[in-house]
Amino acid sequence: TQLLEQSPQFLSIQEGENLTVYCNSSSVFSSLQWYRQEPGEGPVLLVTVVTGGEVKKLKRLTFQFGDARKDSSLHITAAQPGDTGLYLCAGARWKTSYDKVIFGPGTSLSVIP
Amino acid sequence: EPEVTQTPSHQVTQMGQEVILRCVPISNHLYFYWYRQILGQKVEFLVSFYNNEISEKSEIFDDQFSVERPDGSNFTLKIRSTKLEDSAMYFCASSEWSYEQYFGPGTRLTVT
Numbered sequence: 253t254q255l256l257e258q259s260p261q262f263l264s265i266q267e268g269e270n271l272t273v274y275c276n277s278s279s280v281f282s283s284l285q286w287y288r289q290e291p292g293e294g295p296v297l298l299v300t301v302v303t304g305g306e307v308k309k310l311k312r313l314t315f316q317f318g319d320a321r322k323d324s325s326l327h328i329t330a331a332q333p334g335d336t337g338l339y340l341c342a343g344a345r346w347k348t349s350y351d352k353v354i355f356g357p358g359t360s361l362s363v364i365p
Numbered sequence: 366e367p368e369v370t371q372t373p374s375h376q377v378t379q380m381g382q383e384v385i386l387r388c389v390p391i392s393n394h395l396y397f398y399w400y401r402q403i404l405g406q407k408v409e410f411l412v413s414f415y416n417n418e419i420s421e422k423s424e425i426f427d428d429q430f431s432v433e434r435p436d437g438s439n440f441t442l443k444i445r446s447t448k449l450e451d452s453a454m455y456f457c458a459s460s461e462w463s464y465e466q467y468f469g470p471g472t473r474l475t476v477t
Contacts, residue, residue: 294369300464
């Protein structure tokens, strides 16, 4: 069974602080996505990383894909209350004609003003 | 910007009743999915659909569930005889490439 683990499960920080959340697996993925989900809404795609070691930046968010393509991290600089939400990673593995995507359980982030 | 839409936003039904949840994927997307999320729990994969057939389904997706793409725009999830434990948010997603999925806003299903 392929599993994606995310840590920490919950994170509560003050506005302006930096943070890093992690996504880990024993499986190799062809790509990995990060989503943010707010209560009562659907996950919103933030980024896709494909190449081992790849780093992508989206404003104050920095995403890194591990060299072995088994793990990823999301770093937020100077967190703001608008960053509050559930951060989900999703790993994709190619299966003949489509990618099988599995989701991690998420990291729930709360940024306190 | 194109988006996935879902109707209804909230569906209340009695146990044993059939429900159909509707989704309109992004128009040029080829891969379609249903997920569910029980309150406070993780997003769970139900089924993926490509080239007019199911490409994969999870153990949750038993004989009570079915999917259909009745025309060129809609993608539906039917639950034949709802159970209390089917109460959840149901999300439709679509993708042009099979890994980068775009989610709809969800349908909250409440089974009483």
